[in-house]
Amino acid sequence: xxxxxxxxxxxxxxxxxMSGGVGGAAAVVPLDADELxxxxxxxxxxxxxxxxxxxxxxxxxVEAFDTEARLTVVGRxxxxxxALRHLCTxxxxxDAHRRDPSLATTPVPAPIFITGPARSGTSxxxxxxxxxxxxxxxxxxxxxxxxxxxxxxxxTRAAWAESEFDLWGDVHDGFRTVHDLDARLPEECIWLMxxxxxxxxxxxxxxxxxxxxYRAFTDPMPAYAMHKAFVQVLQGGTPATWxxxxxxxxxxxxxxxATYPDxxxxxxxxxPLRTAASTVSTLAHGRYVRSDDVDTKAIAASSTFGLTMIxxxxxxxxxxxxxxxxxxxxxxxxxxxxxAAVEQVYVTLGLPMAAELPGxxxxxxxxxPQGRFGAHRYSLEEFGLDPVALREEFLPYTDAFDxxxxx
Numbered sequence: 001x002x003x004x005x006x007x008x009x010x011x012x013x014x015x016x017x018m019s020g021g022v023g024g025a026a027a028v029v030p031l032d033a034d035e036l037x038x039x040x041x042x043x044x045x046x047x048x049x050x051x052x053x054x055x056x057x058x059x060x061x062v063e064a065f066d067t068e069a070r071l072t073v074v075g076r077x078x079x080x081x082x083a084l085r086h087l088c089t090x091x092x093x094x095d096a097h098r099r100d101p102s103l104a105t106t107p108v109p110a111p112i113f114i115t116g117p118a119r120s121g122t123s124x125x126x127x128x129x130x131x132x133x134x135x136x137x138x139x140x141x142x143x144x145x146x147x148x149x150x151x152x153x154x155x156t157r158a159a160w161a162e163s164e165f166d167l168w169g170d171v172h173d174g175f176r177t178v179h180d181l182d183a184r185l186p187e188e189c190i191w192l193m194x195x196x197x198x199x200x201x202x203x204x205x206x207x208x209x210x211x212x213x214y215r216a217f218t219d220p221m222p223a224y225a226m227h228k229a230f231v232q233v234l235q236g237g238t239p240a241t242w243x244x245x246x247x248x249x250x251x252x253x254x255x256x257x258a259t260y261p262d263x264x265x266x267x268x269x270x271x272p273l274r275t276a277a278s279t280v281s282t283l284a285h286g287r288y289v290r291s292d293d294v295d296t297k298a299i300a301a302s303s304t305f306g307l308t309m310i311x312x313x314x315x316x317x318x319x320x321x322x323x324x325x326x327x328x329x330x331x332x333x334x335x336x337x338x339x340a341a342v343e344q345v346y347v348t349l350g351l352p353m354a355a356e357l358p359g360x361x362x363x364x365x366x367x368x369p370q371g372r373f374g375a376h377r378y379s380l381e382e383f384g385l386d387p388v389a390l391r392e393e394f395l396p397y398t399d400a401f402d403x404x405x406x407x
Contacts, residue, residue: 005174005288012171016072016292026066029076033062036080040087049087050094053222057197057215058083064208071206074171075290079206081164082194085144090195092147093226096233103232111231111242111260112349113189115249116268117307119278121331125268126245127368128342130186131360134352136240137186138231140165144183144191146233158183172289178282189246192230198223200248204286207294209302220252224259251310253321264349265321270331271406272311272394273387276304277380300383308393315400324350332404338365 008016019028041047049055065071065079097103112135114122130137141154141161148157165181181187190200199215202208231242249256249265256263280300288294313319327348334341339358346353380387397403 019073025073028073031065033059044088044091046091046095054196064211068208069206070291070293086194093233106232107239110262112264114245114266117275118247119275120268120270121334122245126186128361132354132357135243137243140187141183175285178285189244192227193223196223196226207287220255224255265326268329269401269403274406279303280383297384311397315396
């Protein structure tokens with residue numbers, strides 16, 4: 001299947017292979033929507049899932065695991081765990097609101113959202129800005145386990161999440177070269193929207209084109225309502241200036257602003273030929289964690305089509321964002337001089353910069369160099385994409401935002 005799909009570790013290979021004698025992976029790890037719902041109720045002692053918009057996407061997703069995703073035994077186990085945890089999170093977040101109705105009226109004032117095409121520097125930018133003592137970024141472990149009993153401390157929550165995140169790399173070591181999952185680092189908003197069974201979380205780890213096509217045309221507002229309810233639980237009764245990040249917001253900014261009218265947006269821009277190739281590679285690595293059947297050319301065709309539509313759509317004057325609430329940031333500028341690039345973002349958005357932030361960013365970058373888990377290598381040609389044709393297709397976007405080409 002290519003360099004992205006090395007031989008499995010022996011334990012993973014054996015777990016996946018042993019199902020052949022008993023009816024296949026589905027016989028070893030069954031996935032049933034009703035059973036998962038009942039298990040979530042049993043695990044939490046709760047039974048009210050709130051507004052019903054989540055249920056059809058959830059049921060369709062579980063069906064897609066069986067009929068579309070071609071999951072291994074380990075892949076089915078990981079998907080079962082994710083689906084069950086998101087159901088439990090939904091129950092506990094909504095229960096927290098019922099126990100404390102004041103949470104719903106607690107403001108989430110002027111949050112900052114980093115968005116842009118995948119692989120355009122959004123992750124490292126969030127990590128750098130999260131060093132600002134004036135900002136609050138959601139950490140991976142607190143999104144994975146937001147509501148726990150008083151007997152469970154932060155170290156235990158982090159250990160639970162770390163085990164889950166490390167498993168990705170244990171199953172497929174190459175995934176670590178693509179994205180460093182770390183329980184104590186900020187993570188994407190897809191975790192905050194996952195209890196609504198939104199498409200963002202699942203795009204990177206399962207191949208379910210039918211479900212993705214269905215989900216792409218449903219109303220995004222329930223997912224943003226869950227996002228805000230989740231954040232209100234995380235902050236309790238103390239409002240904070242939140243720092244969020246996810247490429248999924250790039251095509252959903254109207255829904256984002258409907259939920260957070262005073263939001264500030266940092267929009268990253270990178271040569272789309274680089275982001276297109278890197279995105280295909282990332283999806284291939286992510287899906288190989290859970291499936292032995294990964295078609296990079298199919299991924300390239302679908303993901304590049306979507307990227308073209310989204311990025312060129314940004315060039316439409318009708319897509320303009322509220323004046324004074326958006327800062328555009330080029331990836332090459334961020335890589336060339338991170339401190340200067342961040343300072344300009346703060347000026348554009350009228351944000352006060354903590355005096356210690358430049359030094360903190362410089363030290364952080366020195367301790368976490370790019371490629372510390374190995375080089376992430378990829379090319380358009382290996383995925384069947386034509387660089388010359390793609391360059392032409394992306395011209396509306398690159399011209400509108402003065403995006404420089406990368407070699």
